[in-house]
Amino acid sequence: MGRRVQCQILRRGFDSDVFVQNGLVTFYAKCGEIELANKVFWRLSERTIVTWTSMISGYVQNGQPLEALRVYGQMRKTNMKPEWITFVSVLKACGQVGSIDLAKWMDEYIASSEFKDAVVVNTALIDMYAKCGSINLSRDVFNRTKDKDVVMWSAMIAAYAVHGEGQEAIDLFKAMRKAGVPPNDVTFVSLLSACKHSGLVEDGWKLFHCMSEYSIQPRHQHYACVVDLLGRAGYLDRAYEFIRNMPMEPGLSIWGALLTACKIHQHVPLGELAAERLFSLDPYSTGHHVQLSNIYASARMWDRVSKLRVLMKEKGLSKDLGYSSIEINGKLQVFQVGDKSHPRFKEIFEELESLERRLKEAGFSIDAESVLHDLDHEETEETLCNHSERIAIAYGLISTPPGTTLRIIKNLRACVNCHAAIKLISKVENREIVVRDANRFHHFKDGNCSCGDYW
DNA sequence: GTAGGGTTAG
Structure with missing residues (x-):
């Protein structure tokens, strides 16, 4: 589709317009065609800060943070001045790389810039530090930012969630309410995720049911968190009951959460049921086959393990390489x-x-x-x-x-x-x-x- | 005046 759009653009003579060209870079990147985006980018006669930022963010969106940082370095050599949006993408790249040294360097660099108090940049810093393994540095940025909005509060809660500090996440939610900042649906995804990583089943259950107090409709994702919350804690029947009472059709993440729980607690029948649903929704996912196989393995049902391996071979699936x-x-x-x-x-x-x-x-x-x-x-x-x-x-x-x-x-x-x-x-x-x-x-x-x- | 942006699961 991308090529056809480009042909149209060329035929209509818009190819010299920097806005159109930038749109093309963004478009290709969002389609996952990062090589094409890169080609267009380097063919341009004129690159604005928006063009550079689009290319950097394109690499970030496609999970290529090192390439994103390389482009940022090239941009700096041209003396192009970054804008705050540029930093947001660069910080995201640092978070994906996971290097704490790089993270600290960027933090110091931004602290000396005009963007040091920008809420959006600081939110990106919080997320970056959390993804580089330092929840304390995340909290420092959080503490030093004055006008915290709902996204920043949610980012800090999400940071505690991935580090397994469920109680801290809940305490922060209380502080957030005290500060008079209303939560949004993302806040609750982060909160529920924090509870499930820490085994805080009843807290999570209560939080899920208090969403209506904030006029927030639980989405599929919230339901998936609750299934995970119950399932991980070993309440498999309760999780299945919860799924059956959902007001919407349970999708991939619901059955995926149940399958994971069945692997942890070695529950073969429910695991088979979840896998069956997953196979019909998404027949070619390696992960689901692997998980079911692992359930069989932990129950020492070797004949079913080998049957599943044969099935995977027939479907042409091989497991993801670990690194x-x-x-x-x-x-x-x-x-x-x-x-x-x-x-x-x-x-x-x-x-x-x-x-x-x-x-x-x-x-x-x-x-x-x-x-x-x-x-x-x-x-x-x-x-x-x-x-x-x-x-x-x-x-x-x-x-x-x-x-x-x-x-x-x-x-x-x-x-x-x-x-x-x-x-x-x-x-x-x-x-x-x-x-x-x-x-x-x-x-x-x-x-x-x-x-x-x-x- | 047009374009690029922060929080969301496994």
Whole structure:
């Protein structure tokens, strides 16, 4: 469709208009055609700050934060002056990268600019710090901003949510009401998400039912949060009952939440029911097949596991590749499972082996059989200690002075086995380890994790 | 005067 639109534009002679060209950049980016957007962008004879911002935000929207930052760097070389909207996109890119050093640098840079008190920029800062693993720095920005609006309050609540600080989120909601700022529907999504990450079932249930007091109609997303809230806590029948009483047709996220809950609590019948709905709504999602397979694996129903694997093969589905990244001295290192591509891989694997020995001495054991069949993660049949996050941690341990906090970003959900191992690593190595997985943050310290094993 | 923007699940 994009090409046809472009042909039309060229034929009608609008191709020299900077507004039209910028529209084209934005249009391509929003269609996911980021390469085409980039092509148009570099072909332009004139680029305004809006054009640059469109290109940066285009990369952010397409999940390519490093490219976004590269374009920002190129923009700076042209002496183009950023506007506050430009910073918002750049901050978003920093949050996606997850580098706390970069985040601090941008914060300081903005603090010296004319935008230091802009609510929208500060909201982006709060979100950025939260996504880089520092809830405290998020809170600092929040505290120093004077006229907080509903979006800023909601962003701070969402920050507590991903860090598993449910009570803080609820307390902030109370403060928000006291400050006279009315919540919106997004505030409640964040609040419910905070409750479900912390197991605050009754608080979440009450919050869901008080939405009408603010004249907010619960949307599908709110219902999905409640299903997750109940399901994760083990109230599977209550969750299913809730779904059946919904005033709208339950969609993907509802059945997805139920399926996740069935995996955690090993409930085969409801899991099969949820998966059936999911397969009919979205037949080619790898994730749903993998989750059902994992439910069978945890119930040790190996025949069904292999049947499902055959089905996946027939459908041409293969599992997503897991990877983890860690930043050392400003350089981002990405590792896959069993990754031996790093120049220091020998040292890394020696460290992994020595770690595993120390963990065993400290009494660490694993449920090898079910882990090996847990398709969710990155299994190869060789060893269990070479998951990408373990390699990233080993690399972090040999590359930083003792006591340095390690910050890892993983694209999948944390694996049960690694989660247990990292808790122990934080103790035997006396390190804080912050892991951002696909859903939330885990802060490991002294043998414990901030999620309280509830994730 | 036209275009680019902050909070939302797994």
